[in-house]
Amino acid sequence: MAFELIGKVLVFCENGITLQGRVVETEAYLGSGDPASHAYCGITPRNRVMFGEAGVSYVYFTYGNHHCLNVVTEREGIAGAVLIRGVEPLGGIELMRERRGTDDLRNLASGPGKLTQAFGITREHSGLKMTHRHFHFAEDFESKEDLLYIGTGPRIGISAGKEFPFRYFLEASRFVSVNPKVAHGL
DNA sequence: TATTGGATCGCC
DNA sequence: GCGATCCAATAG
Numbered sequence: 189m190a191f192e193l194i195g196k197v198l199v200f201c202e203n204g205i206t207l208q209g210r211v212v213e214t215e216a217y218l219g220s221g222d223p224a225s226h227a228y229c230g231i232t233p234r235n236r237v238m239f240g241e242a243g244v245s246y247v248y249f250t251y252g253n254h255h256c257l258n259v260v261t262e263r264e265g266i267a268g269a270v271l272i273r274g275v276e277p278l279g280g281i282e283l284m285r286e287r288r289g290t291d292d293l294r295n296l297a298s299g300p301g302k303l304t305q306a307f308g309i310t311r312e313h314s315g316l317k318m319t320h321r322h323f324h325f326a327e328d329f330e331s332k333e334d335l336l337y338i339g340t341g342p343r344i345g346i347s348a349g350k351e352f353p354f355r356y357f358l359e360a361s362r363f364v365s366v367n368p369k370v371a372h373g374l
Numbered sequence: 375t376a377t378t379g380g381a382t383c384g385c386c
Numbered sequence: 387g388c389g390a391t392c393c394a395a396t397a398g
Contacts, residue, residue: 215381224381226394234394251382252391258381271381301382345381365382377397386388 189261190216190270190356193325194338198275200307201322205283207307209275209297210328212361215343216354217258219267224349227267237315238267245323247304247314254301257309259318259325273344273355274298276363277306299365 193214200207217225219238226235226248237246238260246258246269262268275297277284284296284306297303304310318324337359342350344365357364 217381226381229395232395248381249393250380252380252393254382256381273381299382305383343381347380375398378395380392380394383390384388385390 189268190214190354191338193259193270193272194356194358195328196325197278197328198272198307199322199324199326200309202308206280207283208279208326209277209303209307210363211272211275211325213272213274213298213355213357213364215271215273215356216261217269217271219262222349222352224343224346224352225267225269227269231267235267238269240264240315241317243317243319245314245316245318247309247311249311251301255304255310256300257304257307257313271300272303273300274357274363274365275303276361283308294362298363302365 193211196211198209198211219227222228227238231239237244241264242260244260246260247255249255257272258269260269277293277296285291288296288306297306316323339357339359340353341355342353343355
């Protein structure tokens with residue numbers, strides 16, 4: 189599922205403004221078998237939507253500074269979600285620039301905290317079905333050839349569960365978040 | 375009720 | 387390389 193979301197276009201409309209970005213980087217998080225998952229220790233008030241219906245957003249706040257956007261992937265009763273780690277800005281770029289305080293396209297949404305800031309997504313947007321016009325994933329009918337080059341690797345920023353290569357990203361994209369370990373500029 | 379640590383980012 | 391800074395989870 190994390191794999192399938194790569195290349196889709198995240199569409200988010202609010203206050204009459206449409207923001208769009210092509211998904212270039214995701215990570216999968218499971219349930220009880222995945223020590224890196226919020227759902228590892230069972231259901232809690234925060235993570236309860238991870239156990240709910242697929243296609244619902246799960247937004248949480250972390251490090252005192254940042255929101256992260258996930259999409260629930262499993263059927264009701266099974267925990268599982270995909271973290272959207274990075275998108276390539278496609279629409280509503282002016283607003284993203286304003287919110288991020290930079291003109292650099294590569295720095296607008298190339299990271300889970302950055303993209304939620306650019307899109308204005310907060311935990312008020314958690315638990316919403318991502319199946320309607322204002323908040324959903326659309327097919328991208330351009331740039332299909334990029335999809336041939338999806339890389340995988342360990343997830344970023346976690347201490348447990350590093351052995352699972354549940355991170356997916358477009359190899360060719362300049363909009364993938366910087367991997368701390370591979371922090372040489374490309 | 376108190377304590378602790380985190381699926382990050384940006385500046386030092 | 388590290389501090390910011392809030393919330394959720396756990397323990398008491």
